Amino acid sequence: MTGGRVAGAVLLAAVLAAAAAPLLAAQNPFDLAHLDLMDSLLPPGSPGFPLGSDGQGRDVLSAILYGARLSFLVGGLAVGLAALLGMPAGLVAGYAGGWTDALLMRLADAQLAFPAVLVALLIDGAARALLARGRAEALAVPVLVLAIGLGRWPQFARVVRGAARLARGRDYVAAARLAGVGGGRILFAHVAPNALGPAGVLFTLSLGLAVLDEATLSFLGVGLPPTRPSLGTLIRVGTEYVLSGQWWTVVFPALALAVPVLAVNLLGDALRAARR
């Protein structure tokens, strides 16, 4: 459990630092008035630029803090959306059974045949085709949340369905039914509280995966635009300088992405061990 505590502390620190980005960052990396091209590509340790600066003279540390804020925001909202879609679907499928169950689970299985990040990529692509170019950029955050959230709902539906099926057969549900409680009330008051617990571990692990999904899409150039960079966008822009030796534009954003995700994975393992 100590490993889990350390991981939790690291994660909390990362989220707090990202949330407090405007207070902690030395400059606002989106404000062009604060940027000076003369400061571009300074190595780490330069005065005012502890982790160096990028090609636009942006402080890498400030860009990471603001970028992490966007990455965590998109990841968190996307998992919230996935849970919001998947958990009711799983509850209804598990409790109702029959053709509702068959229909919902066939749909979930069909989607589970594809990796979540590929589904997110295709939904993102469809949204881009629907929206005009300028609007796609302005709506990048909601589109990403939608794409990643829709990519991950089946996992929540599957887990909650299994738990709901178990709860359905329990005596307290039979007792409620005998007492004349309506179907909807049984579902929400008796089945749901006992079926949603197992989704907690999935929620934690999905947070790390969703942040990686966002980073992957942004790295592929179909996520957040360079004018509002997330960690994935920062890494993509940074790779342009790798071959000319400015390693700090890639390595520090990469660490800022990998360490919290590693912490989430460790925390998820610890939670799973604790539930056994």
Place this chain on the structure above:
Amino acid sequence: MSRLLLTRLLEAVPVLLISAAAAFALGQVAGDPLAALGLDASAAQRAAAAARLGLDAPLPEQYLRFLWAALHGDFGFSIRLARPVGALLLERLPATVELAGAAFLVALAAGIPAGMLAALHPRGLAARAVMAVSLLGVSLPTFLTGTLLILLFAATLRWLPSFGRGEVVALGGWSTGLLTGSGRLALILPALTLGAFQAALLLRLVADGMRGALASGHVRFARARGLPPRLIRRHALRHALVPVLAAFGMQLGLLVAFSIVTEQVFQWPGIGLLLVQSIAAADVPVMTAYLVLTSVLFVALSLLADLLALAVDPRLRQGRGG
């Protein structure tokens, strides 16, 4: 055995039909071919064009027509490149197949021995190091592994190329990079990148399965009979491979998905890079064709995994299930 295979085949049909429907819907919502006529076209001209293109037919009929064309490899023309999509994909497919194949070999060669090591000597220093590296391997996204490898081997040491496929040789309709020196050199970093995640995953699966197998009755019995450790390991590995094969069939799908990322990192001219470029340009026909192609590929791969599981586990063949 044949019943299991038949069930799997029947299960594959709805998956294929749903993903084909999703691909068809993608083409329906994004892009109206009649818009190309412009605002001046009269209602009669629009109706004539719709009739000529078959757009006046009811949607189910259009869907069936789409399925029929897809069966013949006809996905229309790419908006971005103005060429038939089927030919584009065929041209790019060899690069992706060679990359995925090489990555698969990397994963097998690294994952199975390392997983056995971790399970056989769980307290040893090597095993602990292997497990720690594998946790890092499943936590690092593919594009980071690739970028870090470029930073080390291409930018710093200058041993290997950082992009492209090197020189390729055409064999019939198949372009291969395996026959030239520069082609083989260019394959190393992308294959390592794509294989690393799979190797880490395979390692954890093998280690888990081996631990279970070593504790099971038949292995303890073999040990009690005094069989040499080499034979005991073989008994245990065969037992451990069954769940590995089942899970790995699913993971092969991830290999295709992450080949998109790897191809972007190394500008590898395969179908993944084509997809990313098409999404950025909102080129819907290519996206549609990619979706259909990959769903067929995923279904075929998971069938292949089932067949392999049958070959390894005699219990499945006798219909007793495992």
